[in-house]
Amino acid sequence: METKTIKHKSGFWFAVRSLISGLRLTWKHFWNAKNRRTPEYVTDKNYFNQPEGLVTLTYPYEAIPVPDNGRYRLHNEIDDCIVCDLCAKICPVNCITIESVKATEEIGLTSDGTKKRLYAPVFDIDMAKCCYCGLCTTVCPTDCLTMTPVYDFAEVDIKNMIYHFTDLSPEQAEEKKELLAKQQEEMAAAKAAALAARKQ
Amino acid sequence: MLAFVLTLVLLLSIVIVLAYAERKVAAFMQDRLGPTEAGPYGSLQSVLDVLKLLQKEDIVPAAADKNLFKLAPILIFAAVFAGFAVIPFTPDLVPAGIGIGVFYLLAIISLDVVGLLMAGWGSNNKYAMLGAMRSVAQIVSYEIPAGLAILSAVMICQSLDFQEISYQQGALMNRFPGLEFEMNWLFGIEALGINTTTIGGITTWNIFRAPILLISFIIYFIASLAESNRAPFDIPEAESELVAGFHVEYSGFRFAILFLAEYSMMVLVCLVAVILFLGSWNTPLPNIGPVSLAYWTTGTVGELSGILWGGFWLLSKTFVLLFLQLQIRWTYPRLRVDQLMHLCWKVLTPIALGVVLIAGIWRLLMI
Ligand code: SF4
Ligand code: SF4
Numbered sequence: 001m002e003t004k005t006i007k008h009k010s011g012f013w014f015a016v017r018s019l020i021s022g023l024r025l026t027w028k029h030f031w032n033a034k035n036r037r038t039p040e041y042v043t044d045k046n047y048f049n050q051p052e053g054l055v056t057l058t059y060p061y062e063a064i065p066v067p068d069n070g071r072y073r074l075h076n077e078i079d080d081c082i083v084c085d086l087c088a089k090i091c092p093v094n095c096i097t098i099e100s101v102k103a104t105e106e107i108g109l110t111s112d113g114t115k116k117r118l119y120a121p122v123f124d125i126d127m128a129k130c131c132y133c134g135l136c137t138t139v140c141p142t143d144c145l146t147m148t149p150v151y152d153f154a155e156v157d158i159k160n161m162i163y164h165f166t167d168l169s170p171e172q173a174e175e176k177k178e179l180l181a182k183q184q185e186e187m188a189a190a191k192a193a194a195l196a197a198r199k200q
Numbered sequence: 201m202l203a204f205v206l207t208l209v210l211l212l213s214i215v216i217v218l219a220y221a222e223r224k225v226a227a228f229m230q231d232r233l234g235p236t237e238a239g240p241y242g243s244l245q246s247v248l249d250v251l252k253l254l255q256k257e258d259i260v261p262a263a264a265d266k267n268l269f270k271l272a273p274i275l276i277f278a279a280v281f282a283g284f285a286v287i288p289f290t291p292d293l294v295p296a297g298i299g300i301g302v303f304y305l306l307a308i309i310s311l312d313v314v315g316l317l318m319a320g321w322g323s324n325n326k327y328a329m330l331g332a333m334r335s336v337a338q339i340v341s342y343e344i345p346a347g348l349a350i351l352s353a354v355m356i357c358q359s360l361d362f363q364e365i366s367y368q369q370g371a372l373m374n375r376f377p378g379l380e381f382e383m384n385w386l387f388g389i390e391a392l393g394i395n396t397t398t399i400g401g402i403t404t405w406n407i408f409r410a411p412i413l414l415i416s417f418i419i420y421f422i423a424s425l426a427e428s429n430r431a432p433f434d435i436p437e438a439e440s441e442l443v444a445g446f447h448v449e450y451s452g453f454r455f456a457i458l459f460l461a462e463y464s465m466m467v468l469v470c471l472v473a474v475i476l477f478l479g480s481w482n483t484p485l486p487n488i489g490p491v492s493l494a495y496w497t498t499g500t501v502g503e504l505s506g507i508l509w510g511g512f513w514l515l516s517k518t519f520v521l522l523f524l525q526l527q528i529r530w531t532y533p534r535l536r537v538d539q540l541m542h543l544c545w546k547v548l549t550p551i552a553l554g555v556v557l558i559a560g561i562w563r564l565l566m567i
Contacts, residue, residue, distance in 0.1 A: 019532070026229045026531045033228035056233040 041065045065149075071132040072151040074125055076165040080110040080144035083118035087136035087145055095129035096136065097122055101176050104183045110142045120166050121173035127153065128161035203295035207284050214515075215463040219246040222526055229530045253459075256452035261324065264449065268322030273450065273457040276315035280464045282308045287471050288363045290481055290510030291372065291501045301362040302354055305472065306347060309427070312465070313339050316436075316446050319458070323449035331445025334537070335436030339427050341544045346423035348552035349416035352559035353476040356388070356410045356566070362475055369409065370482030371400025371494040375501065387411055388566040400494035401486025405479035410562045416555045417477040419548050421521070424469035426544070429462065431529035435537060470521040471514070478517050481510035 035053025039062045040046050057063060066072065088096040099122035107116040137145050155161050168176070220235070220243060227234030235242025260269055286301035288294035298304060313336050320332020357365045367376035374380050374397065386394035386403060388410040396403045407414045426433035429445075437445030447458045474480060485493035497513075499505030535543065 022531045023527060026527055029231060030225065030228045030527070033231070053231070054228070054233055055231050058233065058236055 039064050042067075066151065068149060069147075070149060070151075071134050071147055073127060073148050073153055074130065074136070074163075075146055075148045076123060076125070077144040077146070078120065078123060078165050078167045080112070080142045081120065081123070081165075082110060082114055082116050082142055083120045083123075084141060086139045086141065090135045090139045092133060092135065093129050093131055095126040097124040097126075099123075101173065102180055103176070104179045110144070112142055114142055119168060119173070119176050121168050121170075121176070123165040124162050125165065126162045128158055203285075207295050208281070210289075211281070211284060211464055211467065212460075214467055215460055216246045216250070218463050218467065218522060219249070219459075221523075225523065225526045226530050229527070250456055253456040254453055258452040258454060259449075261449050263324045265322040265324065268318045269449070270454075272315050272319035272322055273454045273461070275318065276312055277457050277461040277464070279308055279311035279315060280461045280468060282311075283468050284464075284471075286362055287468075287475065288366050288480065289514060290507045291367070291498075293507060293510070294363050297361070297363050300360045302350060302360045302365075302476075305362075306343075306350065309468075310343065312461075319450070320446040323446070325449050327443050328446050328448050331436045331448070335429060335446055338429075338433060338436060338540060341541060342423040342426035342433075342548075345419050345544060345548035345552045346427060348549070348556050349420035349423065350472075350476060352416045352552070352556045353406055353413055355556065355559045355563055356406060356413060358563070362480075365406075366475055366480035366482070369404050369406055369479040370498070371398055371404070371487060372482075372498065372501065373397060373404070384409060385566065388562055390566060396486075399486045399488075400482065400498075402479065402484045403486050405482070405484075406477045410559065410566070412555055412558045412562055413477055416552065416559070417473065419552050419555070420473055420477070421524075423544075423548060424473060425525065425528065426540070428465040428469050428525075430466065430525055432532040432535050433540060434529075434534055435540065466522060466525060467518065470518045470525070473521055474514060474517045478521075479513075481514040483509065483513055 032052040033054055035050075037050050037053060037055050037057065038046065039057055040050075041064070083098060083100045085098050085100065088094075088098045098120055100118040101121055103117055103119055107119070109115060132147075134147060137143075137147055166173075223245065224234040224242075226232075235245035238244040238248050260266055283305050285296040286294065286298060286305055288297070316335045316339070317332050320328045320330075320335070323329070353365070354360060357368050359365055359368070364376060364379070367373050367379060368382070368384075373382055373384065382397075383390075383395060384397045384399075384404045386392050386396050387408065402408060407417055425431075429436050437447075447455060450458055483494055483497040485497050487494045497509055499507070499509040
């Protein structure tokens, strides 16, 4: 588009013309207000083809879909987690808290066939601290820690931003700890007995 | 008393509609949605806004001049509302039909300025004071071109009575006592020999009866934007520099009154423009031979049909002008103070003086 300097005194009719063209512009937008932008995904043909009409979406009721692989809220599929603690170690802001309890027997297999040997009585992710870097999801050996397309999860109380992913109730956790302690006691007793037997 | 209540209710409902329309129109012109939550399409938004304002605490700043501060909103609203007393809403409904309505209106509207100054001074706030001073300077200046434009219409009509001016601009002219033998000619020129007295419709509107009034209409419209502090003449309440101008310290009920007064002022200036230049409550459709569109769309004076048609035409014309005011607000940027004064004193006032002169000559052609 060619640009040219507009003189300060360009004459009466020039001013009138520019005033009218301004009115025409706002009228055009007012007239086009019967059209509305549709919440289309970015790959949709229509996405860039909506130059006219209202652009606002009434957000909680309509929203533009987000990509599947975006960095949004984390989710841990605890059944597949082997409680290896890698995610907690790599996290740059230390927002993952994991406590582990050794299982006394075989717990089972994850969906990719890895053996699970640890319970996680505590598996908390503090979403308020998380910087959504995604490092934890890349180190996870069983791919159980993933990012979901949910990005709107504001809370009134900041305590609710800590997500608990454990599948054990406190009682169950206590039980598992006792079992482990008992097993360790038995083993210690067995060891002591074995030691005593060797001395004789 | 009944007229008072009726006018107040009518005014309040128009203002509520206008406040809603303002937000929706603004939104649509900026490709937004505007209010959507309260009621269908957000239509209850302005009602709720008023309710919210009524619940709020009435804060009077400690350093304010209490009496002036408290009195100002009442004075401002009373001044604007009193203006509605002489507005004829239908052929036989006018709250107070006095013979010098135009003069009364100009006088009572000027009181508004005193209220603005009281509000600005009483607030003891530099933004409020600046806003009030700008407002007063602007309104006092623009009253001159507006007054001259009104004067030219009054000269053409030879009357200060709004109702008489209204009757002159339609097919019902000869029904008005004192106008029984008056004639309307096309463009007001008797020499053309086309009698439009019974044709009515748009041909007898003032802007057609004397086309020179088209210029005074434009002058009046521009000046009325300035008088009601509307963009592009909104330097008194320039949000971006003065926060809100003279009413920055007001809250709650008093703010609601000021807000109401501002929108009532918009409605009033548009009503006056319609009555003086755009044919008042008269229909725009002319009688063409046997097809007497003008009579069909006027109803019978004194009956319900006359009231409904009259009110309908008056209000629809007013809303067209109000829409134009809104559109102008969302189209043009604000004028600088010196540009504002330049436009008033060096452009509008000389042109208005010329128009008054020509209107006087035109009147000679009409008789
Ligand atoms: S996304 Fe980053 S910050 Fe958030 S929990 Fe994973 S590693 Fe930590
Ligand atoms: S890295 Fe994966 S498997 Fe290991 S503790 Fe974290 S979530 Fe569980």
